[in-house]
Every structure is written in C-alpha cells, then in structure tokens.
Amino acid sequence: MSNFNSLAVSELEALQTELKEKYEEYKSQNLNLDMSRGKPCTEQLDLSLEMLDTVTSNSNLKTADGVDTRNYGGLEGIPEAKEFFASILEVNPKNVIIGGNSSLTMMHDTVSRAMFHGVYGSEVPWIKFPTVKFLCPSPGYDRHFAICELFNIEMIVIDMLEDGPDMDQVEKLVGEDETIKGMWCVPKYSNPDGITYSNEVVERLANMKTKARDFRLFWDNAYAIHHLTDTPDELKNIFTACEEAGNPDRVIIFSSTSKVTFPGSGVAMMAASENNLDFFRTQMFVQTIGPDKINQLRHVKFFKNTDNLKAHMEKHASIIKPKFDRVLQLLSEELGDKGIASWKKPNGGYFISLNTLEGCAKKTVQLAGEAGVKLTGAGATYPYGKDPKDRNIRLAPTFPSLEELSKAIEIFCLCVQIVSVEKLLAEK
Amino acid sequence: MSNFNSLAVSELEALQTELKEKYEEYKSQNLNLDMSRGKPCTEQLDLSLEMLDTVTSNSNLKTADGVDTRNYGGLEGIPEAKEFFASILEVNPKNVIIGGNSSLTMMHDTVSRAMFHGVYGSEVPWIKFPTVKFLCPSPGYDRHFAICELFNIEMIVIDMLEDGPDMDQVEKLVGEDETIKGMWCVPKYSNPDGITYSNEVVERLANMKTKARDFRLFWDNAYAIHHLTDTPDELKNIFTACEEAGNPDRVIIFSSTSKVTFPGSGVAMMAASENNLDFFRTQMFVQTIGPDKINQLRHVKFFKNTDNLKAHMEKHASIIKPKFDRVLQLLSEELGDKGIASWKKPNGGYFISLNTLEGCAKKTVQLAGEAGVKLTGAGATYPYGKDPKDRNIRLAPTFPSLEELSKAIEIFCLCVQIVSVEKLLAEK
Numbered sequence: 073m074s075n076f077n078s079l080a081v082s083e084l085e086a087l088q089t090e091l092k093e094k095y096e097e098y099k100s101q102n103l104n105l106d107m108s109r110g111k112p113c114t115e116q117l118d119l120s121l122e123m124l125d126t127v128t129s130n131s132n133l134k135t136a137d138g139v140d141t142r143n144y145g146g147l148e149g150i151p152e153a154k155e156f157f158a159s160i161l162e163v164n165p166k167n168v169i170i171g172g173n174s175s176l177t178m179m180h181d182t183v184s185r186a187m188f189h190g191v192y193g194s195e196v197p198w199i200k201f202p203t204v205k206f207l208c209p210s211p212g213y214d215r216h217f218a219i220c221e222l223f224n225i226e227m228i229v230i231d232m233l234e235d236g237p238d239m240d241q242v243e244k245l246v247g248e249d250e251t252i253k254g255m256w257c258v259p260k261y262s263n264p265d266g267i268t269y270s271n272e273v274v275e276r277l278a279n280m281k282t283k284a285r286d287f288r289l290f291w292d293n294a295y296a297i298h299h300l301t302d303t304p305d306e307l308k309n310i311f312t313a314c315e316e317a318g319n320p321d322r323v324i325i326f327s328s329t330s331k332v333t334f335p336g337s338g339v340a341m342m343a344a345s346e347n348n349l350d351f352f353r354t355q356m357f358v359q360t361i362g363p364d365k366i367n368q369l370r371h372v373k374f375f376k377n378t379d380n381l382k383a384h385m386e387k388h389a390s391i392i393k394p395k396f397d398r399v400l401q402l403l404s405e406e407l408g409d410k411g412i413a414s415w416k417k418p419n420g421g422y423f424i425s426l427n428t429l430e431g432c433a434k435k436t437v438q439l440a441g442e443a444g445v446k447l448t449g450a451g452a453t454y455p456y457g458k459d460p461k462d463r464n465i466r467l468a469p470t471f472p473s474l475e476e477l478s479k480a481i482e483i484f485c486l487c488v489q490i491v492s493v494e495k496l497l498a499e500k
Numbered sequence: 501m502s503n504f505n506s507l508a509v510s511e512l513e514a515l516q517t518e519l520k521e522k523y524e525e526y527k528s529q530n531l532n533l534d535m536s537r538g539k540p541c542t543e544q545l546d547l548s549l550e551m552l553d554t555v556t557s558n559s560n561l562k563t564a565d566g567v568d569t570r571n572y573g574g575l576e577g578i579p580e581a582k583e584f585f586a587s588i589l590e591v592n593p594k595n596v597i598i599g600g601n602s603s604l605t606m607m608h609d610t611v612s613r614a615m616f617h618g619v620y621g622s623e624v625p626w627i628k629f630p631t632v633k634f635l636c637p638s639p640g641y642d643r644h645f646a647i648c649e650l651f652n653i654e655m656i657v658i659d660m661l662e663d664g665p666d667m668d669q670v671e672k673l674v675g676e677d678e679t680i681k682g683m684w685c686v687p688k689y690s691n692p693d694g695i696t697y698s699n700e701v702v703e704r705l706a707n708m709k710t711k712a713r714d715f716r717l718f719w720d721n722a723y724a725i726h727h728l729t730d731t732p733d734e735l736k737n738i739f740t741a742c743e744e745a746g747n748p749d750r751v752i753i754f755s756s757t758s759k760v761t762f763p764g765s766g767v768a769m770m771a772a773s774e775n776n777l778d779f780f781r782t783q784m785f786v787q788t789i790g791p792d793k794i795n796q797l798r799h800v801k802f803f804k805n806t807d808n809l810k811a812h813m814e815k816h817a818s819i820i821k822p823k824f825d826r827v828l829q830l831l832s833e834e835l836g837d838k839g840i841a842s843w844k845k846p847n848g849g850y851f852i853s854l855n856t857l858e859g860c861a862k863k864t865v866q867l868a869g870e871a872g873v874k875l876t877g878a879g880a881t882y883p884y885g886k887d888p889k890d891r892n893i894r895l896a897p898t899f900p901s902l903e904e905l906s907k908a909i910e911i912f913c914l915c916v917q918i919v920s921v922e923k924l925l926a927e928k
Contacts, residue, residue, distance in 0.1 A: 121557040129549040180787040337794040359608040366765040
C-alpha cells in the first residue's frame with residue numbers, strides 16, 4: 073500500500089470502507105486487551121520469586137554494622153544496600169539514601185519539602201514565590217506532571233529532540249527566570265521516547281547558568297539498567313558532571329527496583345550531594361521511623377553482586393525484547409510506508425512512543441478503546457494532559473502476552489489508519 | 501528513709517555525701533545502658549520471626565480479589581488486610597486505607613496535605629492562615645510535636661488529667677479560635693502517661709463545638725492492643741461517637757503493627773469517613789505507586805485471625821510485663837516514700853511517666869547520662885522540648901534486659917535523689 077497522503081478521494085473512500093469492515097469484525101470479538109501501563113508481566117515477576125526466600129526466620133537479620141533490621145533505626149537505609157545501589161547510581165555510598173518502596177514517593181516528597189522549606193541554598197521556601205515553574209521535556213512521564221499539578225507548579229513544555237531535551241530552549245529559560253526551580257529528566261531510555269541524553273546534553277545541563285540559585289534537576293533514572301540490547305546506551309554521569317561544573321548541588325538522582333524485582337515491593341533510592349542530603353535529612357526524619365530494612369536486606373541477599381544483577385536484567389530483556397520486536401514489526405508492516413505515523417526503536421526502557429498525524433491521537437485511542445484495546449490516554453505524555461499537536465501515543469508492550477499484544481497492535485494500527493483517512497478526507 | 505522534704509539541712513547534707521559516693525561507684529563502672537526509646541526487645545521481635553516464612557516463592561501471591569501482590573495496583577491496601585485491620589480499628593473496611601511501614605509517615609503526610617490543600621470541608625488550605633494551631637495534650641509524643649514544628653504549626657499545651665486531656669481547656673480553645681485546626685491524641689495507654697481516655701472525654705471530643713469547621717482529631721491509636729494486664733483498659737469508639745455526634749468527618753485514626761510485628765517492616769493504617777478518604781485519595785495517589793502489598797499479605801497470612809493476634813499480643817505482654825513490674829518495684833523501693841517523685845502504673849503501652857520535683861528533670865537526665873544511663877531527653881514530652889515545670893521524665897523499659905534495666909533504674913533513682921537533695925538544700 074502506498075503513502076496515504078498521495079491517494080485520491082475515491083481511493084481513500086474505498087480504503088475507509090475496507091478498514092471499517094475490519095474494525096467492526098474486531099469489535100464484535102469483545103476483546104479486552106490492556107497495554108496502557110508499563111507493568112512487568114508475570115514471567116518477569118517470576119524472575120525475582122526466590123528473593124522471597126532469601127530472608128526467612130533462620131536468616132541472620134543483622135546488617136554489616138550490627139543493626140537488627142527487625143527493629144527501629146537505620147533511617148537512611150542499611151549500609152549494604154547503600155553500597156550495592158551506589159554502584160548502580162554511579163555515586164559514592166555516602167551520597168545515597170535508600171528509602172521505601174517507591175521512587176515516585178521520594179520525588180513527590182522532595183518537591184513537597186522544597187515547597188515548604190526550599191532546598192539547600194534556597195533563600196526562601198519555593199512556596200513564597202507567586203509562581204514556581206518546572207521545565208518538562210515532553211513527551212514525558214505523566215506522574216511527574218501530576219506532582220507539579222498537585223503543588224500548583226507551572227509546567228513549561230520543552231521539546232524532546234533525538235538526543236534529549238532541546239537545550240537551547242532550556243538554557244534560555246533557566247537563564248532568565250528565577251522562578252524556574254526544577255526540571256524533570258528521565259535521562260535514559262526516556263518515558264515514553266526511549267531516548268538517552270547525549271553527553272553534550274548532560275554537560276550542558278550540568279554547566280548552564282540558572283537565574284535561580286536553588287534550581288534542581290530531578291533526575292529520574294528509572295531505566296538505568298533496563299536494556300533491550302547487548303550494546304546498551306551509555307549515559308554520562310550527571311553527578312560528576314555537576315561536580316566538575318562547580319554545581320555539585322544541582323542534581324537529585326532517583327531510581328528504584330520496581331521494574332527489577334517487584335513493583336510495590338521494591339526498594340527506592342535517591343542520590344545527591346552531602347549538602348543536599350543533610351538538608352533533606354532534617355526534614356525527612358520527621359516524616360518516618362525509617363524504611364523497611366528487612367526488604368532492603370532481602371534485595372541485597374538476592375543479588376549479592378552486580379554481576380548477578382546484570383544477569384537478572386538480561387533475563388528481563390529476554391522476556392520483553394520479543395514483545396518490543398513484535399510491536400515494531402507490526403508497526404512497520406501496517407504503518408511503515410503510509411506516511412501517517414512515526415516512531416522510534418528504543419534500546420531500553422518500557423515504552424514505544426508513536427506520533428500520528430496531527431490531531432489524530434485522541435481519536436485513535438478512543439477508537440481502539442471501543443474495540444477493547446486499552447491504551448495510555450492520549451495527551452497523558454504532556455503537562456496538563458494536553459498534547460499541543462494531539463499526536464503522541466505511548467505503547468506499553470511488556471504486560472500482555474505476545475498473542476494478546478499482536479492482536480492489540482493490529483487493532484491499534486487499524487485505528488491509526490481509520491482516523492488518518494478520516495483526517496485526510498476532511499482536508500480534501 | 502523518711503520524706504526528704506522534712507529533713508534538716510544536716511541530714512540532707514549527710515544524705516548527699518552518701519548518695520554521691522554511690523553515684524561515683526556506678527560511674528566508675530563505665531556502663532552503657534539505653535532506655536531512651538520505646539523499642540521492642542529481641543525476644544519480642546522473635547515472636548514474629550515466622551512471619552518471614554509465610555510468603556515464599558511457593559506461596560499464592562494473589563489477593564482475595566485476584567490482584568497479583570507482586571505488581572503495580574491496589575493503591576490503598578489489599579482487601580484482606582483492610583478487613584483484618586478494620587476489626588482492630590473498630591471500623592468498616594471501607595473506612596480503612598492500609599499504607600506503608602510507618603503510621604508516623606501517614607500522620608506527617610496528612611498534616612502536609614492539609615497545609616497545602618486543607619481537608620474535606622476546608623474553605624482554604626491551612627497554609628493560607630497566618631498561624632495554624634494544634635492542641636497538644638502534654639506530656640505527649642515528641643514525634644507528633646516535631647511534625648507541628650516542621651510545618652510551623654503553633655502548639656498549645658493541654659494538661660493531661662487522670663482520664664485524658666483537660667476537656668474544659670480543650671472545649672474553650674476550639675470553641676473560640678478558628679485557627680486551631682487539629683489536636684494530637686494518643687487515646688489509649690498514652691505516650692508517656694499510659695492514660696486511656698475516659699468515655700466522657702471521648703464523648704466530649706466528638707461533640708464539642710469547634711470554631712474551625714475543618715478541625716481534625718489526629719487519633720494515634722498506637723497502643724490499641726498493647727495491654728499489660730488481663731483486664732485491659734477499654735476505649736470508647738471515637739469513630740462511631742463522632743458519627744453519632746453529627747461530626748463524622750472530625751476524626752482520623754492511625755495505627756500500625758510496628759510494635760506488633762517489626763518496627764520498620766510493619767504495616768501502617770489509617771481510618772476515616774468516606775468523605776475524608778475520598779479527599780485524601782486524590783492527593784495521596786499522586787505520591788505513591790501503592791504500598792508494599794506483599795508485606796501486607798505476609799501479615800495477614802501470619803495472623804490469620806484476631807484470636808491469633810490476641811494470643812500474639814499476650815506473648816508480648818508476658819515478655820515486657822516483668823520489666824514494667826521491675827521498674828515499678830524499684831521506683832517504689834527507692835523513691836516511694838520520699839516525696840520527690842510521682843508516677844503512674846500503666847495498664848498497657850510502652851512507657852512509665854515519672855514526675856520529679858519541679859526543675860529537676862533536666863539535671864536528673866544529665867546526671868544519669870554521665871553515669872552511662874541514656875534516658876529520653878527531659879522536655880521531649882512537651883511541645884518545643886520545653887517542659888514548663890521541668891519535671892517529666894519518660895522511662896522506656898521494654899528494650900533492655902531485666903538485669904540491665906534494674907541497674908539503669910537503680911542509677912536513675914540515685915540521680916533523682918541527688919538532684920532533689922540539691923534542690924531542697926538550695927531552698928533552705
């Protein structure tokens with residue numbers, strides 16, 4: 073089939089009839105397929121099952137420094153967890169705090185504390201400004217945006233380019249406006265584009281002049297080790313880049329094992345300069361009796377060393393890579409040469425990001441939904457849920473089975489075509 | 501030995517010499533005894549060891565309603581946990597949210613959210629008031645007070661009477677001042693007094709007229725099932741009392757299993773009206789991917805039913821009651837008839853609260869510390885760390901062994917006497 077843009081009205085109309093027939097056929101099957109969320113599938117969860125056996129009633133439950141993990145104490149995580157995860161975060165253990173089960177919570181709480189108390193070096197709490205603004209490279213992660221909305225933080229969309237956020241935009245904005253206090257970054261295998269920031273982008277983020285002296289990068293390295301190839305993307309170390317740039321307090325790094333072990337029963341972590349951490353400690357320790365140390369021990373005993381962790385992540389990849397491949401293959405087969413959609417092949421992470429023709433994303437997601445294929449809401453990847461060009465759709469291939477996934481993507485591709493034809497006809 | 505208050509100067513001086521000799525003897529032993537925190541002892545932690553075996557790689561890890569506890573979802577706790585803990589909280593499961601590992605976090609976050617967004621029924625967020633005030637029955641729990649300090653909430657001391665907070669004070673204050681938005685309550689076996697609120701106090705709290713329409717009781721029922729006798733105190737149900745009083749949204753109940761299973765690896769919970777919970781949900785679900793459902797399952801599988809829980813708590817009591825008895829016995833023997841200290845015998849909870857002569861608490865804690873006995877800081881039981889009469893000391897008998905405890909209390913009693921004699925001599 074040729075490019076839709078070059079078809080005549082009569083050809084488009086014939087195509088429309090044909091596509092709609094197929095659609096009605098699928099619709100009559102009353103399907104219920106969900107590819108809306110970046111959830112690990114059952115086989116992935118099974119990979120960590122034995123972690124539940126690493127801590128039992130017979131285990132030594134003391135930490136390396138003699139703390140009983142079953143009792144109060146150890147407010148910022150057990151030493152062996154700090155050490156183990158520091159190597160993944162590529163920082164010194166002294167710069168790490170191991171928290172509860174959710175890095176989202178650590179991010180939310182960091183923003184919340186900054187609103188009330190500022191961050192290290194703030195002259196006043198952020199809430200004292202009439203408006204606080206965050207830069208939001210988009211498409212991005214809806215839950216980051218939700219945190220901003222909760223605290224009435226104004227979000228400024230930054231375009232995502234092939235190698236990360238548009239740094240010309242970023243530098244201009246942060247250089248001029250002291251109410252821009254933060255920027256969300258998913259620097260590796262970004263959600264949803266799968267983009268890894270280039271060395272230059274990392275350098276520029278570390279070095280740029282910010283009007284706000286208390287500007288912070290919220291560096292959500294959620295997919296640091298979630299590769300889909302044997303030649304994974306490499307991300308320049310932001311922590312040392314900031315140190316070398318003379319801005320050691322600029323970045324706060326977040327990560328978790330939600331998609332390594334168990335979402336909800338994993339371990340979350342943050343890393344930052346000692347100044348930053350000292351500032352956080354005084355507030356965060358009013359909030360908690362400390363994290364679940366036993367679960368931290370469970371993780372450390374399960375992995376033992378980073379080689380095992382690497383092997384573990386390779387098993388994840390071997391389960392989900394065929395799903396990514398299948399999606400990419402179907403997209404290529406069904407939409408490849410039609411001039412109505414574009415997408416990227418990610419080297420890691422949890423998503424495939426697809427752009428339709430302008431103004432087609434919402435209708436496509438709705439049409440797919442009506443045929444029993446649940447997708448992430450169109451617009452969710454932009455601040456305030458508003459995709460200015462209404463074209464971005466996030467596909468999450470990991471949870472469904474290969475068979476379900478194939479059917480879901482077939483229907484999805486059909487919907488993209490139907491909505492595109494409709495648009496093209498309306499424009500004729 | 502007779503009452504110190506009736507001794508002549510010469511007698512006091514002789515006594516002083518004798519007491520100081522004993523003190524120096526202890527001091528030379530270089531002891532290191534800690535009774536500063538309400539920590540369960542190792543034997544208590546061992547009671548829950550088998551909980552670590554209830555969830556293994558061979559377990560059914562789905563909830564009653566089919567949710568895989570290993571994956572995302574179930575934002576407010578698994579149904580079986582809600583049901584199990586609802587029976588302890590004495591509310592309907594629909595009024596319960598099961599959270600992470602720390603009820604302190606749930607309390608902190610509830611206050612934080614109220615500052616930014618108000619609570620159900622608030623006309624404006626609390627932070628919009630120039631001052632927000634909380635009533636703080638005192639002596640009370642230092643970590644409640646720390647939350648207020650963190651959010652610049654002004655604390656008003658309310659006297660604790662034999663049956664709970666002085667309700668005449670409370671009613672007068674809340675009736676007049678619309679900036680009084682909250683009140684901390686540890687209604688059963690209160691920290692540190694061990695007082696259980698009487699039915700009348702509960703009734704009056706539920707029924708009182710508050711100038712602030714969005715006033716809330718922060719009902720920290722931390723010791724709901726932590727009895728030390730076979731005839732435990734009974735606490736009137738605040739939830740139904742508030743409903744019957746026509747103030748169903750007034751109370752937010754908090755509790756946890758920190759001192760039931762493992763501090764740090766327990767399960768925290770809150771209960772409130774559906775209006776309250778709906779209001780919280782919209783904000784709290786921006787903060788988290790959900791609680792650790794596997795750990796909730798671990799708890800439910802371990803206890804199975806409330807009878808087992810009751811038996812479990814009796815085992816706790818059998819370990820710590822002898823410690824409370826020993827402390828009470830030594831206090832009675834060493835300080836009983838001297839007119840320099842008073843204390844209560846609690847029927848549950850984790851503390852014994854002792855009042856010295858006025859102006860003697862700080863010096864006593866310091867003197868004990870110098871002899872190697874670490875006590876909770878004097879003043880910690882009052883807002884801003886300031887005990888207006890400098891007389892309250894919180895003793896935490898649970899963690900040390902009986903032997904350590906005996907020695908610590910002997911030294912403590914010696915210190916109370918030395919400081920008291922000093923004071924009496926200074927007044928002569």
